[in-house]
Amino acid sequence: MKYLSFILFCSSWSGAVFSAPPNGEQVYQQYCAGCHGPQLQGGLGANLIDDVWLHEDSEQAIIETIRNGVIDKGMPAFKTGLTQEQIKQVAQFIKVSKSANTTPEVFLDKNQIFTTKHYQFNLKLINVFDSLIWAITFINANEYLATERDTGNLYYGNIDGSYRIITGTPKVWNNDQGGLLDVALDINFANNQIIYLAYAKENINSTWQQAQGMTAIFKARIEGNKLVDQQDIFSVDDTFALPSGRHFGSRLVADNNYLYFSIGERGIRPDAQDLTKPNGKIHRIHLDGSIPSDNPFVNQASAYKSIWTYGNRNPQGLARHPNTGELWSTEHGPKGGDEINLISKGLNYGWPVITYGMNYDGTSMTNKTHMPGMEQPIRYYVPSIATSGIDFYNGDKWSKWQNNMFVTGMSAQELRRVKIVNKQVVEEELLVKNFGRVRDVAVSPSGDIYIMITRDHKGHMYKLEKLNKSGNNQQEIP
Numbered sequence: 489m490k491y492l493s494f495i496l497f498c499s500s501w502s503g504a505v506f507s508a509p510p511n512g513e514q515v516y517q518q519y520c521a522g523c524h525g526p527q528l529q530g531g532l533g534a535n536l537i538d539d540v541w542l543h544e545d546s547e548q549a550i551i552e553t554i555r556n557g558v559i560d561k562g563m564p565a566f567k568t569g570l571t572q573e574q575i576k577q578v579a580q581f582i583k584v585s586k587s588a589n590t591t592p593e594v595f596l597d598k599n600q601i602f603t604t605k606h607y608q609f610n611l612k613l614i615n616v617f618d619s620l621i622w623a624i625t626f627i628n629a630n631e632y633l634a635t636e637r638d639t640g641n642l643y644y645g646n647i648d649g650s651y652r653i654i655t656g657t658p659k660v661w662n663n664d665q666g667g668l669l670d671v672a673l674d675i676n677f678a679n680n681q682i683i684y685l686a687y688a689k690e691n692i693n694s695t696w697q698q699a700q701g702m703t704a705i706f707k708a709r710i711e712g713n714k715l716v717d718q719q720d721i722f723s724v725d726d727t728f729a730l731p732s733g734r735h736f737g738s739r740l741v742a743d744n745n746y747l748y749f750s751i752g753e754r755g756i757r758p759d760a761q762d763l764t765k766p767n768g769k770i771h772r773i774h775l776d777g778s779i780p781s782d783n784p785f786v787n788q789a790s791a792y793k794s795i796w797t798y799g800n801r802n803p804q805g806l807a808r809h810p811n812t813g814e815l816w817s818t819e820h821g822p823k824g825g826d827e828i829n830l831i832s833k834g835l836n837y838g839w840p841v842i843t844y845g846m847n848y849d850g851t852s853m854t855n856k857t858h859m860p861g862m863e864q865p866i867r868y869y870v871p872s873i874a875t876s877g878i879d880f881y882n883g884d885k886w887s888k889w890q891n892n893m894f895v896t897g898m899s900a901q902e903l904r905r906v907k908i909v910n911k912q913v914v915e916e917e918l919l920v921k922n923f924g925r926v927r928d929v930a931v932s933p934s935g936d937i938y939i940m941i942t943r944d945h946k947g948h949m950y951k952l953e954k955l956n957k958s959g960n961n962q963q964e965i966p
């Protein structure tokens with residue numbers, strides 16, 4: 489089924505290519521694919537073949553978008569770089585590709601079977617949320633919390649498909665990639681019902697011409713359908729707020745004493761190396777927001793005291809290894825520069841001085857991939873998969889995957905299984921492909937695996953359901 493669907497996908501897509509003006513595709517591959525993906529699937533730029541148009545979809549409107557760009561969102565203007573004829577051809581190429589794209593129905597057949605080295609499974613749809621879900625975290629075998637980025641809604645859901653909204657959440661700054669981000673449980677949640685949220689927070693300063701903000705961390709207790717005892721345990725002063733809508737991070741990992749969280753460099757690359765700035769870092773604070781006295785830069789004058797590591801571009805995955813206790817991250821890199829990193833106190837992960845990535849237009853950013861005093865990723869992805877949430881497997885149900893890391897890919901529409909032994913990737917396998925943008929993965933306390941996929945701007949939650957070879961039941965492939 490998987491392969492059949494894949495072929496259908498390819499043929500429908502190449503059909504689009506044949507019936508579109510050939511020059512349109514050449515222009516597209518040369519000038520646009522770096523951001524919008526070689527198959528128009530999106531990346532830094534919008535997906536151009538899904539059902540969603542951010543701007544008007546008439547051919548004339550598309551031509552205008554290409555001519556004038558959407559400068560503040562990162563879409564360049566092409567009116568001087570391309571001729572009127574080329575712009576028209578590439579606009580037609582996009583229109584034809586979009587209309588010929590038969591997704592989602594064809595390869596979202598709910599009986600689709602994925603065959604992997606150890607197991608066969610299919611994806612059971614648990615729920616569809618109205619817009620993009622950024623994170624899911626399980627409370628017990630059946631119940632979970634989910635964050636909806638743009639609305640700022642926090643959902644308390646059950647795998648039977650029901651869910652309710654928890655009120656009392658922070659007001660989020662819904663600016664581009666900003667909004668409600670990660671959710672984590674206190675390790676004593678069963679007794680104290682305390683949760684932590686990461687979100688984009690707007691700083692309010694009447695002298696500013698435009699909105700500015702930064703990632704903030706919020707702590708509260710769930711009581712019935714609302715949050716109580718709310719407080720920001722991390723937020724920045726106006727001096728550090730930035731107008732950019734990009735690279736907020738932010739994943740959370742809580743243990744019995746510390747809370748770790750990531751903040752992306754917010755699109756200001758050099759800030760990642762600047763220890764006086766909070767962006768481009770992974771931070772460590774106590775659970776009440778205070779600064780641990782053994783943080784690596786506490787004694788360095790003018791350093792931002794919560795910094796745990798620096799030189800991080802946009803870490804959107806953070807998880808603790810169930811056995812070793814090591815902290816691992818995935819970093820959403822530039823084109824060709826996504827990384828898996830082992831996060832250790834005080835280290836410099838190199839961005840933007842060293843990277844395997846390049847600018848989205850294909851030009852090189854730096855030719856340095858190594859430097860003394862800067863960490864190498866354990867794994868990097870060329871081309872990029874647009875890494876997001878990660879989790880480690882810990883449970884009985886998928887025992888051959890014990891302690892393996894699950895890595896999500898948004899533009900590549902992937903879920904990967906990565907086996908790491910002694911800080912080395914020793915095995916890696918693609919588990920899910922072409923089902924939509926995989927933004928988060930969560931292993932529940934019962935050892936079940938769930939993924940959150942964005943498709944058509946909606947949050948689709950799936951459970952991996954194990955099959956035996958004849959199509960049912962739960963058996964391992966010997």
Ligand code: HEC
Nearest residue numbers: 519520523532533534541542543553554558561562563578
């Ligand atoms: C540097 C990255 C970049 C490049 C190169 C780029 N784009 Fe874009 N493009 C974007 C971004 C980012 C957006 C989303 C803008 C927004 O959010 O409003 C976008 C939006 C668009 C849209 C509107 C999509 C919608 O849903 O309404 C079209 C059409 C488009 N681009 C076409 C092109 C074409 C054609 C080219 C090549 C000639 C191109 N782009 C090159 C980044 C890029």
